[in-house]
Amino acid sequence: MSKIKSFNELKDFADKLKPILYMRENHTKENPEKREILVCGGTGCTSSDSIQIIENLRTEIKKADLEGRAEVHLTGCFGFCAKGPIVKVYPDDIFYTQVKPEDASEIVQSHLVNHKVVERLLFKEPSLDHKKVEKHNDMSFYKKQSRVALRYCGHINPENIFEYIGCNGYIALGKCISELSPIEVVEEIKASGLRGRGGAGFPTGIKWESASQTPPGQKYVVCNADEGDPGAFMDRSILEGNPHSVLEAMAICGYAIGSDTGYIYIRAEYPLAIKRLKIAISQAEDAGLLGNNILGSNFNFKIELKYGAGAFVCGEETALINSIEGKRGEPRMKTYIPSKRGLWNSPTCLNNVETFVNIPAIINNGASWFRKYGTEDSPGTKVFALGGKINNTGLVEVPMGTTLREIIYEIGGGITNGRKFKAVQTGGPSGGCITSNNLDTPIDFKSLSSIGSMMGSGGMLVLDDSDCMVDICKFFLEFTVDESCGKCTPCRIGNKRLLELLTKITDGKATLKDLDNLKELATTIKNTSLCGLGKCAPNPILSTLNNFYDEYLYHVVDKKCPAGKCQSLLNYIITDACKGCTKCARVCPAKCITGKPKEKHEIDTKKCLKCGTCMSNCKFNAIIKV
Structure with a gap:
C-alpha cells in the first residue's frame, strides 16, 4: 500500500474501511446471505490443525458455490483455549468449539447451505446442566469479562493491517502527533492511573514522565515480551492476535519521551508471535506508520526485534537490558534506573506487552473512560491465564477488583470432577497460594499483596484437594533454581538450600528443626536477594507455611502425604x-x-x-x- 501522509488521510482511510466488527456483525442489513467465518489462529489452535480447518472450509465453500457469499478469516486467540480450535460464524454469532478439519464439510453444508446450526459442535455449559449454548456472550466464561487489552484478539486478522486500521488502528498515534504535545500525552497516561502489568505494578505515566524529563538525545523504548512464567501466555496471545496495537503504543511512547528507536525483546520460543510481528512491522513501515516522517510529521520511529534465549531472569528489566546489549542476562544494582540510565546508558522506557496494548485505547477514549474499569488504586482490567483444576481454562480479562471467587466459580466454571477447591496460586512461581478463606479478595495490586501473594504477570493456577502444597512449592522452586542467573549469593546458594530442605520433607527425612530452618532461610532470601527473581522465589514457601502448616507437619511428623503425591511417602x-x-x-x-x-x-x-x-x-x- 502507499504511504499515508497525514492524520486526516488516515482518518479518511479508516472511515472507508469501516469498523471491521460492525461489518461482520451487521452484514444482514446489506447482504442477508453473507457469512463471515472466523477461525482461531493462535498457537494453541494452530497446533490442533486450525490452519487446515481454514483451508478445508474454503475448499468446501468453493464446492458449494458460495464464493462471495461466505468468507473465511484467520484471527487471533478467542481466549477459551480449552475448547479450541474455535470457529465463529458472523452475523449469526454462532460459536463452534473443538472443531476438527473433517468438520468443515458439515459446517458448510448444514450451517451455510441449509441454515441449520451444527449442534454437536456447540459448547455445553456446565452451569446450565451442560445445555448447549450458541453464542459466546451467553457463556459464563465470557459474561463477566471486559476486554480492553484483548479487545480485537479473535475479531481481526492479525496479518492484515487494513483490519486493524478499520478498527481505528493507529488513530491514537495520529492524534498524539497531530493534536497533542508530548507532555500532554504523558499527562493523559498519568491521569489514567495505568500501572505496569508485568508484575511490579509501577505507574506507567510516572515512568514515561521520568524518561521524558531527561535532556534531549538518544532514548529508547523497550517492550518486554519475554513471558517466562510457567503456564502464562497472555503476552504471546496479544502479539499473535493484535500485534499492531503494540507497535502503535510503542510509537506513542517514543513520541511522548522523545525517542526514535524501539526494541521488542521476545523469546525465540514464540515463532508465531515473531512471524506476525515481522509482518506487522513491515506493513506499518509500508503504510508510513513507522519509520521516518510518520503521517507527514517530523517524528521518526523504528522498531527492531531482539530475541531472548528463554531465561526467566531476563523478564527483570535490567537483566533484559543487559541481554539486548549482548551481555550476560544478569540484573544490575538498582542504582541503575532505566528511565535515566538504561539501554546503552541512555534513558529507556520499558513496559511489557499488556501495559503497552492499553495505551491506544486510553488515548482514543480518555483517561476517565479507562478509570471506569477497576479500582481507585488499580484502574483498568487485567488479563489472567486461568489454568489448573478448573473447568474453563484459558485467557480471562476482568476489571481490577473482581474477586477470586467470581473468576474461579463463575468465569472458570468451578473445580473439575466435582472435587473440593484447595488453593489458587497467583503470580506464577513468584506468587503465593491463596486459600478458600480469601476467595472474596478483590484482585488488585494492594489486596493480593496484603494476603501474601502478588499479581505477577497474570498466571492463575487453581488447585484442588488432590494437590500437595509441599509438592507444588517444590515444583516452583525447581523452576526458580534452574532460572537463577547466579549473580547474588542469596539466590544462587540459598534457593538451592531451600530446594534441598523441601526434598527432605517430601522424602520423609525431615525434622521439625528443618521446618524452622525453611522459614528462616526463605525470609532471609526474600530480604537480601538482588532482583525480583530471588526476592520472590520464597513466596510460595512462605505462603504455604502460613496457610498449610499442618500439611508440612504430616510430611515431617507422620511421614505421610495427605494428597498422595509425594512418591517416597506412599x-x-x-x-x-x-x-x-x-x-x-x-x-x-x-x-x-x-x-x-x-x-x-x-x-x-x-x-x-x-x-x-x-x-x-x-x-x-x-x-x-x-
Missing part, C-alpha cells in the same frame, strides 16, 4: 477386591508382587519402586495408595 496396597488375575505381577518392573492365580496378591513395600504401574493396570480397582 505405599501401594492390594485390597480384598483383588481377583488374582496376576496382571499386576506381570507388569511390575520391580517384580515385587507375589500371589497365586485367582488368589489375593501382595506387594513387598520394601522392594516397591512406587511407580504406580500396578495400580494403573488393575481392572478391578483393587490397588490403593496410602
Whole structure:
C-alpha cells in the first residue's frame, strides 16, 4: 500500500474501511446471505490443525458455490483455549468449539447451505446442566469479562493491517502527533492511573514522565515480551492476535519521551508471535506508520526485534537490558534506573506487552473512560491465564477488583470432577497460594499483596484437594533454581538450600528443626536477594507455611502425604477386591508382587519402586495408595 501522509488521510482511510466488527456483525442489513467465518489462529489452535480447518472450509465453500457469499478469516486467540480450535460464524454469532478439519464439510453444508446450526459442535455449559449454548456472550466464561487489552484478539486478522486500521488502528498515534504535545500525552497516561502489568505494578505515566524529563538525545523504548512464567501466555496471545496495537503504543511512547528507536525483546520460543510481528512491522513501515516522517510529521520511529534465549531472569528489566546489549542476562544494582540510565546508558522506557496494548485505547477514549474499569488504586482490567483444576481454562480479562471467587466459580466454571477447591496460586512461581478463606479478595495490586501473594504477570493456577502444597512449592522452586542467573549469593546458594530442605520433607527425612530452618532461610532470601527473581522465589514457601502448616507437619511428623503425591511417602496396597488375575505381577518392573492365580496378591513395600504401574493396570480397582 502507499504511504499515508497525514492524520486526516488516515482518518479518511479508516472511515472507508469501516469498523471491521460492525461489518461482520451487521452484514444482514446489506447482504442477508453473507457469512463471515472466523477461525482461531493462535498457537494453541494452530497446533490442533486450525490452519487446515481454514483451508478445508474454503475448499468446501468453493464446492458449494458460495464464493462471495461466505468468507473465511484467520484471527487471533478467542481466549477459551480449552475448547479450541474455535470457529465463529458472523452475523449469526454462532460459536463452534473443538472443531476438527473433517468438520468443515458439515459446517458448510448444514450451517451455510441449509441454515441449520451444527449442534454437536456447540459448547455445553456446565452451569446450565451442560445445555448447549450458541453464542459466546451467553457463556459464563465470557459474561463477566471486559476486554480492553484483548479487545480485537479473535475479531481481526492479525496479518492484515487494513483490519486493524478499520478498527481505528493507529488513530491514537495520529492524534498524539497531530493534536497533542508530548507532555500532554504523558499527562493523559498519568491521569489514567495505568500501572505496569508485568508484575511490579509501577505507574506507567510516572515512568514515561521520568524518561521524558531527561535532556534531549538518544532514548529508547523497550517492550518486554519475554513471558517466562510457567503456564502464562497472555503476552504471546496479544502479539499473535493484535500485534499492531503494540507497535502503535510503542510509537506513542517514543513520541511522548522523545525517542526514535524501539526494541521488542521476545523469546525465540514464540515463532508465531515473531512471524506476525515481522509482518506487522513491515506493513506499518509500508503504510508510513513507522519509520521516518510518520503521517507527514517530523517524528521518526523504528522498531527492531531482539530475541531472548528463554531465561526467566531476563523478564527483570535490567537483566533484559543487559541481554539486548549482548551481555550476560544478569540484573544490575538498582542504582541503575532505566528511565535515566538504561539501554546503552541512555534513558529507556520499558513496559511489557499488556501495559503497552492499553495505551491506544486510553488515548482514543480518555483517561476517565479507562478509570471506569477497576479500582481507585488499580484502574483498568487485567488479563489472567486461568489454568489448573478448573473447568474453563484459558485467557480471562476482568476489571481490577473482581474477586477470586467470581473468576474461579463463575468465569472458570468451578473445580473439575466435582472435587473440593484447595488453593489458587497467583503470580506464577513468584506468587503465593491463596486459600478458600480469601476467595472474596478483590484482585488488585494492594489486596493480593496484603494476603501474601502478588499479581505477577497474570498466571492463575487453581488447585484442588488432590494437590500437595509441599509438592507444588517444590515444583516452583525447581523452576526458580534452574532460572537463577547466579549473580547474588542469596539466590544462587540459598534457593538451592531451600530446594534441598523441601526434598527432605517430601522424602520423609525431615525434622521439625528443618521446618524452622525453611522459614528462616526463605525470609532471609526474600530480604537480601538482588532482583525480583530471588526476592520472590520464597513466596510460595512462605505462603504455604502460613496457610498449610499442618500439611508440612504430616510430611515431617507422620511421614505421610495427605494428597498422595509425594512418591517416597506412599505405599501401594492390594485390597480384598483383588481377583488374582496376576496382571499386576506381570507388569511390575520391580517384580515385587507375589500371589497365586485367582488368589489375593501382595506387594513387598520394601522392594516397591512406587511407580504406580500396578495400580494403573488393575481392572478391578483393587490397588490403593496410602
